[in-house]
Amino acid sequence: MRIVVNGQSLETDAATLADLCADLGYGDAKIGTALNGAFVPASRRADTRLRADDRVEILAPRQGG
Amino acid sequence: MSPLSLYGEIIASRLMLGTALYPSPEVMRQAVAAAAAAVVTVSLRREGAHDRAGQTFWTLIQDLGVRVLPNTAGCRSPREAITTAQMAREVFETDWIKLEVIANDDTLQPDVFGLVEAAQALSADGFKVFPYTTEDLGVAERLLAAGCEVLMPWASPIGAGRGLINPYGLRAMRAYFPGTPLIIDAGLGAPSHAAQAMEMGYDAVLLNTAVAKADDPVKMAAAFAKAVEAGRLGFEAGLMPERDMAQPSTPVAGTPFFDLNHA
Numbered sequence: 643m644r645i646v647v648n649g650q651s652l653e654t655d656a657a658t659l660a661d662l663c664a665d666l667g668y669g670d671a672k673i674g675t676a677l678n679g680a681f682v683p684a685s686r687r688a689d690t691r692l693r694a695d696d697r698v699e700i701l702a703p704r705q706g707g
Numbered sequence: 708m709s710p711l712s713l714y715g716e717i718i719a720s721r722l723m724l725g726t727a728l729y730p731s732p733e734v735m736r737q738a739v740a741a742a743a744a745a746v747v748t749v750s751l752r753r754e755g756a757h758d759r760a761g762q763t764f765w766t767l768i769q770d771l772g773v774r775v776l777p778n779t780a781g782c783r784s785p786r787e788a789i790t791t792a793q794m795a796r797e798v799f800e801t802d803w804i805k806l807e808v809i810a811n812d813d814t815l816q817p818d819v820f821g822l823v824e825a826a827q828a829l830s831a832d833g834f835k836v837f838p839y840t841t842e843d844l845g846v847a848e849r850l851l852a853a854g855c856e857v858l859m860p861w862a863s864p865i866g867a868g869r870g871l872i873n874p875y876g877l878r879a880m881r882a883y884f885p886g887t888p889l890i891i892d893a894g895l896g897a898p899s900h901a902a903q904a905m906e907m908g909y910d911a912v913l914l915n916t917a918v919a920k921a922d923d924p925v926k927m928a929a930a931f932a933k934a935v936e937a938g939r940l941g942f943e944a945g946l947m948p949e950r951d952m953a954q955p956s957t958p959v960a961g962t963p964f965f966d967l968n969h970a
Contacts, residue, residue: 648753667756672765674751674794679786681793699753701794702761703768705735706750706778707725707865707915 643694660687662698674701708939711910713857713888714803714835720745721905722935723776723890724928725915732767734924739771742928746774748805748913751795776837778805783818785825792829804829805859805892807839815865815893819846823853830854839892842876844883851887858884859892859913862904866916868896871903881908898927898934905938906946 644653647666656662659675659682675682676699682690692698711718724744729735739747749768754761768775777795782788785808792804808825810818817840826836830853838850842860850858860880863869871877872894881889891904892913901912912935921927 648755663756669756671756671759671762672798673754673761674798676790676794679790681790681797683797699790699794700756701751701791701798702754703765703798704750704752704754704761705725705727705729705764706748706780707727 643692645692645695646697648698648700654692656692658688658692659690659698662692663687663700666700668700672703675699676701708936709943711888713837718745718774718911719743720932721911721939722901722932723748723911723913724918725913726764726768727915728919729924730919732764735919736767736771737925738918738928739773741925742918742932744773744928746776746913747771748776748778748915749799750778750780751791751798774803775799775801776803776805777801778839779807779825781809782807783809783821785821785828788821788825789828792825792834793832796834802833803835803837805837805839817841817861819843822846823849826850826855827853837890837892842873842880844880847880847884851884857888857890859890861893862891862900863894865893867894868917869894870896870900874903874907877904877909878907898930901931902934902938902941905935906941908942911935 644651654662656665678697711721720743722742722744723746724739724742725748726735777799779788779791782791788808796802806825808818808821810816822838826838829836836855837857837859838855839859840846847858863872888910890911890913891909895901895914896917904912918924918927
């Protein structure tokens with residue numbers, strides 16, 4: 643199915659948000675996630691199922707003002 | 708200087724520093740040290756899985772040993788800001804959030820309606836909200852009613868470096884909320900701007916570009932630290948009242964060549 647991750651459309655077989663993060667190679671990186679605009683805590687990623695056209699945000703620490 | 712308390716925590720420095728726009732991470736680290744900043748601002752941004760810049764940055768920040776204040780920079784709606792704040796709380800392990808809801812690309816001015824809405828939701832969710840706002844007193848009252856215990860009015864637009872463009876409004880805000888910690892956030896360009904804010908009685912200043920974009924960011928960080936300290940000490944000492952006319956400081960009695968006939 644096709645989903646959008648960080649604004650980019652991609653094809654994935656990942657069933658859950660946790661699978662997606664693992665498939666994309668985030669591993670143990672310190673990231674925050676959101677699905678369709680709503681926050682998904684790390685503890686809920688494995689229970690969060692993905693559907694076609696879902697929009698995922700995966701964010702990491704960055705410099706800020 | 709008297710201690711600064713924010714949400715019940717004593718903060719060792721009245722100068723808060725952003726971590727963006729420096730020539731290098733090492734210069735940023737040295738600038739934070741030169742500023743003796745106890746709080747630095749950070750953000751969350753999209754990152755590819757194999758680009759570990761975020762992890763490297765986070766390790767650098769942790770090594771600084773300072774408190775982080777994550778922001779919601781770039782968010783244009785309450786929903787974006789709330790979701791970003793929730794992600795920041797998990798990633799940075801803090802319930803402090805510098806809440807930005809931006810209304811306009813050219814001025815980066817706060818969307819004060821969205822700001823109040825997001826502040827209400829985040830405060831109810833246990834966040835300690837630091838709202839980036841204007842000097843508008845009505846908005847400030849609504850932010851306090853929403854649960855904010857600190858307000859962060861701008862001096863001038865983010866990155867403008869123009870200093871306190873509405874000193875009357877900022878002075879009124881200080882007078883109107885004597886017991887609320889007020890932090891000038893955004894628009895300071897020179898150490899004298901920081902001193903002016905602190906002399907008015909503002910509790911702290913938060914800045915980034917003026918230091919990061921200086922020819923020598925580390926020296927500029929030190930300059931701002933001295934200005935903040937000088938301004939605060941001046942406020943605590945109590946400024947003399949201004950007068951319209953001159954008044955001699957040297958005693959008049961005993962003035963040489965003084966002749967009452969020509970007085």
